[in-house]
Amino acid sequence: MALIGVFDSGVGGLSILDEALRQLPKNNYIYLADSINAPYGEKSSDWIAARSLALCKYLASEGCEAIVIACNTATAEAIHQIRAELAIPVIGVEPGIKPASMQTQNGIIGVLATEATLKSDKFNDLLATLPSHCQFIKQTGAGLVPLIEAGKADSEETLDLLAKYLEPIQDAGSDTLVLGCTHYPFLRKAIRKLLGDSINLIDTSEAVVRQLSKQLALKNNAVEIKDASSVTFISSKDAGMLLQMAHDLMSINLKLHDLDSRMLSGVR
Numbered sequence: 244m245a246l247i248g249v250f251d252s253g254v255g256g257l258s259i260l261d262e263a264l265r266q267l268p269k270n271n272y273i274y275l276a277d278s279i280n281a282p283y284g285e286k287s288s289d290w291i292a293a294r295s296l297a298l299c300k301y302l303a304s305e306g307c308e309a310i311v312i313a314c315n316t317a318t319a320e321a322i323h324q325i326r327a328e329l330a331i332p333v334i335g336v337e338p339g340i341k342p343a344s345m346q347t348q349n350g351i352i353g354v355l356a357t358e359a360t361l362k363s364d365k366f367n368d369l370l371a372t373l374p375s376h377c378q379f380i381k382q383t384g385a386g387l388v389p390l391i392e393a394g395k396a397d398s399e400e401t402l403d404l405l406a407k408y409l410e411p412i413q414d415a416g417s418d419t420l421v422l423g424c425t426h427y428p429f430l431r432k433a434i435r436k437l438l439g440d441s442i443n444l445i446d447t448s449e450a451v452v453r454q455l456s457k458q459l460a461l462k463n464n465a466v467e468i469k470d471a472s473s474v475t476f477i478s479s480k481d482a483g484m485l486l487q488m489a490h491d492l493m494s495i496n497l498k499l500h501d502l503d504s505r506m507l508s509g510v511r
């Protein structure tokens with residue numbers, strides 16, 4: 244049993260926490276949402292790197308034995324530095340373009356992610372390793388994260404913005420869409436409404452949690468000694484709201500866990 248930190252710019256990483264509680268229920272978790280600063284995706288690389296490092300150091304100081312950077316943007320800009328500075332396993336998340344290239348039938352793949360992720364060296368280095376017959380239609384999702392943060396994932400406003408972003412992906416004939424931001428799995432319903440059921444949606448949360456599980460096993464921390472886990476929700480904006488959003492957005496039954504919420508303090 245381990246204390247695991249899960250960090251995102253806001254509520255997006257709840258999609259990863261949901262999967263972590265499903266695959267690895269008998270651990271304790273701290274979920275840290277930097278919602279006061281969301282969205283990260285349009286901020287500078289230096290700002291994202293410095294802030295992500297400060298928050299991961301905070302999680303380590305709280306006793307976390309492993310950290311999941313449940314944010315594609317923070318992973319792209321900061322994971323190398325965070326791994327260099329922390330002596331615990333740090334697991335990141337990146338857009339699933341590699342599994343998409345293996346699963347596509349027609350080679351046309353849409354990628355919806357933040358501006359910072361799509362511009363990053365990490366993303367472009369990975370893209371350069373993929374088969375040249377695959378065509379990637381890259382689209383930034385500016386404005387979607389604030390709508391999800393505001394609890395409007397299923398609103399008309401979100402549907403309209405999403406329709407605009409998905410149009411080039413649909414027009415190109417994509418058979419696969421990579422959800423390259425951890426907030427976007429919460430748009431599944433809206434995406435299905437716009438693109439139908441046949442498009443293959445790629446979300447890497449299962450693979451990320453499998454990776455976490457391997458790292459915990461290496462540390463011999465996978466021993467389960469309790470029936471239920473505790474989850475502490477920490478927010479830089481509104482802890483009560485974060486807990487409410489977790490209830491609303493996550494599919495796991497949070498009532499089975501000991502829950503706590505508090506404001507982030509001491510990190511600037």
Ligand code: DGL
Binds near residue numbers: 315317357360423424
């Ligand atoms: N959830 C994030 C990601 O996976 C961050 C989005 C944002 O804050 O712009 O990229």
